[in-house]
Amino acid sequence: MKRNVVVGQSGGPTAVINSSIAGVYFEAKQQGYQKVYGMIHGIEGFLQGKIVDLDEYLADPMGIELLKRTPSAFLGSCRFKMPAIEGHEDVYQKIIDIMEENEIDTLFYAGGNDSMDTVKMLSDYAAATGRKQTFMGVPKTIDNDLPITDHCPGYSSAAKYIGTSIKEIIRDNESFGAAKPTIVVVEIMGRHAGWLTAAAALAKGDDCSGCDAIYLPERTFDLDEFMAKVKHLAATKHSVVIAVSEGIHTADGKFVCEAGGAVLPVDAFGHKQLGGTASNLCRIIAAETGLKTRAIEFSTLQRAGSHISSLTDVNEAFESGRASARAAAEGKTALMPVLVRESQDPYLCGIDLHDIHDIANVEKPVPDEFITEDGCGITEAYLEYARPLIMGELIPVYVDGLPRHLVMKELFD
């Protein structure tokens, strides 16, 4: 007889990570599990025994519909790095013990590269010590940098938000036609991979001339070349809008946002908290040219903008959660669902399962064929890849004029 499962969320949230949780819940119940627990604030909370029975929120189908429309991590997230197994067996054993106490057969963890490493290490420990508990990954990252999978749930909604917002920024900037143009530099998330920044290219269409230049961290940033480009654009256009990744860096390996000696804060995984790239560049442009500039950062809005999430993304996130739960019910472990593009036109994506060991800690950069030869543009091949992902909308449930969210009260205890 099937007992219980637990699901958790980890890392930076997305607009659709909750759809994946809804998918795990829905399918686990279908498969005959008794209880589906949520861990509060990921593994960090789980280690303190913080779990909640999700029936309280999701037994009513309206709960699942609201959860699909709720951004960020409904269960709470964490940035908790699992220690190496050797020398820290107690941490791993404690997780197994809490699972055993609560008759939990499977632990699902939704997240990106770091979170898949947690799944890998937990399943490695269970295998090495002959435990019967299983561990499954659920893919989630706006960064779109997980390997093997065609794309990652969370990316498409962020891309739709970015494409829409860039288009609105261009429209706004174009409205002023003075001789002196305004140079807008938009900073987009993406530490090492430029997938999110590439999405700025989606703004281009019959009704929009698109970004004038797009800089990804996959190419070394050269300030002189950048300034030459800016001056050329300013001399030929009324409105100039440029997208840059927060992760762009010069040949010496320095982030552009570190220019001027800024010391960036560091998180639990040792990653620097980036930001300020656009305003640094605007300062330089204004000083060298006297042009009016405007720096815009999408900040957390790009990962939390569920009011304009992609329906394709919501559905794929939900189905990824279901696939993970189905595999667990079949006794599998140490796997993550991956999206496989079966057809481009019409767009059709299937779901396979892949060994977590090939996925954890591997980052997939934007490939060469998606970047133009001059290094500051995005190719048609990328647009063909990305356009199907942003199709469709899941209209919010509006209450008092604003999108309604589902909120777990235990998050605030």
Add this chain to the structure above:
Amino acid sequence: MKRNVVVGQSGGPTAVINSSIAGVYFEAKQQGYQKVYGMIHGIEGFLQGKIVDLDEYLADPMGIELLKRTPSAFLGSCRFKMPAIEGHEDVYQKIIDIMEENEIDTLFYAGGNDSMDTVKMLSDYAAATGRKQTFMGVPKTIDNDLPITDHCPGYSSAAKYIGTSIKEIIRDNESFGAAKPTIVVVEIMGRHAGWLTAAAALAKGDDCSGCDAIYLPERTFDLDEFMAKVKHLAATKHSVVIAVSEGIHTADGKFVCEAGGAVLPVDAFGHKQLGGTASNLCRIIAAETGLKTRAIEFSTLQRAGSHISSLTDVNEAFESGRASARAAAEGKTALMPVLVRESQDPYLCGIDLHDIHDIANVEKPVPDEFITEDGCGITEAYLEYARPLIMGELIPVYVDGLPRHLVMKELFD
């Protein structure tokens, strides 16, 4: 027989200023005018004779529907300050001449305080020199600071964008439950009036605890009190989200964004281009407390976010345009339509016409009864005022996954 009219847009654009243009076009045609011209880049372009026959874009009703869904100034905007009449009669006469050449009876100008001053001065000149041409204002400003009118077209959509985005930012920030909270400071437009920043209060509801503090420029900003508030919040809450107006200033009259000696650029009206308030405050918080901070600026997104515009706003903007055209057809001049709230529940707003001389150059601040006694919160009275304004949505026309806009090719000539 009715001849022609011309309509222009001026100042910072909004999500619905194009709906007003659509309203002027629609009603002017109903009233039997021959041609409805658009002036390209406002009075600045008009002085160069740049006009376009709007039939080209709006004769097809689908054009009007797309225009309602297009943010920013479809006709192009400008920040052109009319000189004093005395000594510059040639400028005024040139406008009259261009109107006469093109058989234009009425000039409509959509904008905020500065633009209404343009309408006032043009109508004053026409009256003083016995001209028959008429001049009408069409209200537009996200700042909501025009007097007499209950609220201004453009404000409600910006408020809906701000309320929605603040809610998503809070959701995102709440997902991390570490002992050390992240302090998010969100900077919102509004040089002298805090109407837009007050809209951050709309995020609060059954599913959202709302902002922890809201600072408007109507109150003097005290850095010590602010820091005491931040420290108290950080000691008692996991997530802290604070909204500040770009225009907040200390007792000595200095903008908070000028702290540290930053020199702000100045526009044609002599207004300083503000920005950097949130990041300045975050720097101070981080230095004094070591807490993790995040500065977010909505920048031009808050005035261009037509993908989540308020249907109430779109309709009121359209009807304001119509009212202006109707009055012109009746031979009136030097008026602006004002919104009159006739009933609160159900919300019902009528449109009157008011003398432009009472409106030009007058700024309406947020009244005392909308600000809490401690000076860093918003009252229920404001929420009652604002909630009806953000009701309803005008769903975008999505093409290739992004909202479709109507674009005037002459803007790029």
